[in-house]
Amino acid sequence: MKVRILVRLKPGVLDPQGRAVHHSLEGLGFDGVSDVRIGRMIELDVDEATTDEAIDQMCRQLLANMVIEDYSVEKLNTAEPA
Amino acid sequence: MGARCAVVTFPGSNCDRDMAVALEKVTGASPLRLWHGDSELPEGIDFIALPGGFSYGDYLRSGAMAARSPLMASVIKAAERGVPVLGVCNGFQVLTEAKLLPGALMRNASQNFICRTVPLIVENTQSLFTGAYEAGEQVQIPVAHHDGNFFADEDTLDRLEGEGRVAFRYAGPCNGSRRDIAGILNQAGNVLGMMPHPERAIESDHGGEDGRRLFESAIRALAGA
Numbered sequence: 001m002k003v004r005i006l007v008r009l010k011p012g013v014l015d016p017q018g019r020a021v022h023h024s025l026e027g028l029g030f031d032g033v034s035d036v037r038i039g040r041m042i043e044l045d046v047d048e049a050t051t052d053e054a055i056d057q058m059c060r061q062l063l064a065n066m067v068i069e070d071y072s073v074e075k076l077n078t079a080e081p082a
Numbered sequence: 083m084g085a086r087c088a089v090v091t092f093p094g095s096n097c098d099r100d101m102a103v104a105l106e107k108v109t110g111a112s113p114l115r116l117w118h119g120d121s122e123l124p125e126g127i128d129f130i131a132l133p134g135g136f137s138y139g140d141y142l143r144s145g146a147m148a149a150r151s152p153l154m155a156s157v158i159k160a161a162e163r164g165v166p167v168l169g170v171c172n173g174f175q176v177l178t179e180a181k182l183l184p185g186a187l188m189r190n191a192s193q194n195f196i197c198r199t200v201p202l203i204v205e206n207t208q209s210l211f212t213g214a215y216e217a218g219e220q221v222q223i224p225v226a227h228h229d230g231n232f233f234a235d236e237d238t239l240d241r242l243e244g245e246g247r248v249a250f251r252y253a254g255p256c257n258g259s260r261r262d263i264a265g266i267l268n269q270a271g272n273v274l275g276m277m278p279h280p281e282r283a284i285e286s287d288h289g290g291e292d293g294r295r296l297f298e299s300a301i302r303a304l305a306g307a
Contacts, residue, residue, distance in 0.1 A: 013233065016189050016258070062150060065143055065179065067186040068233055 001048050002076040003055055007064045008039035039069075085128040085304040087113035090157065092148040097134035097171065097281065104281035105131065108297040118151040128304050129166050130157055132173030134226070134279060144187060144229040145175030154180055166210055166300055167273045171227055174265070174275030183268055183275045184242070185234035190227070191258025197226040199289065201253035202264055202278060206246050209267055210303035211274045214295035220253055221292035223278035225264075230277040232259035232266075242266055250276055 009015050015037050022036035042063055046055070055073055064071040087105045091098040098115070105113045113131070114124065123130075138147035148154065154176070161167045161182050169177040177183045190196055199222050204215040215221065234242070239260055242248055250265035257277070265276025280293030 013188075014191065014258070016191050016193050016231070020193050062142070062146065065146070065186055067178075067184075068188060 001046055001050065003044040003046055003050075004074045004076055005042040005044065005055075005059060005063055005071055006039055006074070007042065007059075007069050007071045009037060009068055010070050013068050084109050084111050085301055086126055087111075087129040087131065088116050088123070088127045089113050089131045089133060090116045090118060090153060091133070092118040092135070092137035092151060092172075092176075094137045094139055095133050095135035095172065097279065100279075100281045101131045101133040101170065104284045104293070104297055105129075107284055108294065109301055116153060118148060118153050120153045121156070123153070123156040123160055127160065127165060129300060130160060130168070132157070132167065132169040132176050133281075134171030134173060137172055137176065140229070143175075143179065145172060145177075145179040148172070148176045149179035158182060161268070161273050164270065164272050166304070168211065168296075168300070169273070169275040170279055170281065171225075171230075171277055174277055175229060177273060177275040182273050183266055184238050185232055185260075185266070187229050187277070188231040188233050188258075189229055190231050195226075195228045196230070196257055197224075199224045199283075200256055200264075200278065202250045203253050205248045205251050206267065208246065209249055209271050209274065209299075211267075211296055211300050212249055213303060214299040222283065222290045223250075223280055223293055224282045225256065225278045227257070227277055230257040230259065232263045232277075234260060239263075245269065247271075249274055250278065 018036040018038045025033050059071045089098050089102045102113050175187045201220050204219045207215050207217045247267040249267050252262040252264050267274050280296040283290045283293030
């Protein structure tokens with residue numbers, strides 16, 4: 001099973017990287033971008049038996065830093081056709 | 083016999099030797115050098131230093147992987163028993179990632195790597211790491227980091243300030259840190275994390291000796307303990 005985890009800075013936490021990229025986009029002449037936030041995508045390939053609780057713990061214990069980041073989990077449908 | 087000090091090396095640490103030299107200059111004895119993959123701390127360690135560098139190439143987040151390395155489990159237990167632990171730069175990042183200290187160290191607000199000597203205000207002179215400084219004293223200590231922007235929520239910041247746990251503050255804006263915080267203590271006062279490098283200011287040839295008293299404070303506190 002593939003699991004896609006998105007780790008993002010919490011709202012209100014300043015994102016200097018996003019701000020620099022925003023500035024570059026403006027420099028390229030792209031108007032109408034009001035904000036840029038940069039996060040991280042992590043894809044896991046896990047056993048089918050892996051529980052939601054286990055994935056949650058992976059996020060909380062290592063993949064995200066809960067002081068500054070939030071995460072969301074998406075399970076990708078990779079079941080093979082019968 | 084003097085204090086038994088130990089310096090932990092992670093893959094990618096690069097200030098471990100400087101830290102060991104600083105401890106040797108101050109204590110007169112060469113500290114133990116420990117590898118992150120060791121499973122246990124040797125018996126009778128009185129002081130643990132986590133050095134600067136780029137452990138695990140700063141993969142995932144600075145300090146994140148090192149905080150979960152085998153030896154860190156023993157370091158956390160030792161810290162909880164009251165053994166003094168000093169984390170400098172990447173060592174500070176490791177301490178926050180290991181939850182021994184609150185908050186997190188984010189990319190500098192300027193996005194730039196900052197490498198220069200900065201003035202710091204010693205905010206707490208009661209701790210075992212800062213007893214040899216004068217209250218409110220300004221000292222000069224080098225910083226060299228990309229991820230030194232200290233972040234914590236307002237409640238945590240208020241608690242740190244209220245409990246006298248801000249050990250060092252930048253005398254002026256440096257890297258975007260909330261309330262210009264450069265170094266903090268844990269609640270028990272035996273764990274100090276700081277971005278500036280006291281081990282790089284030990285003798286006059288370094289351009290300054292203001293870091294030396296940090297180690298002297300700790301060693302004196304240990305001798306009196």
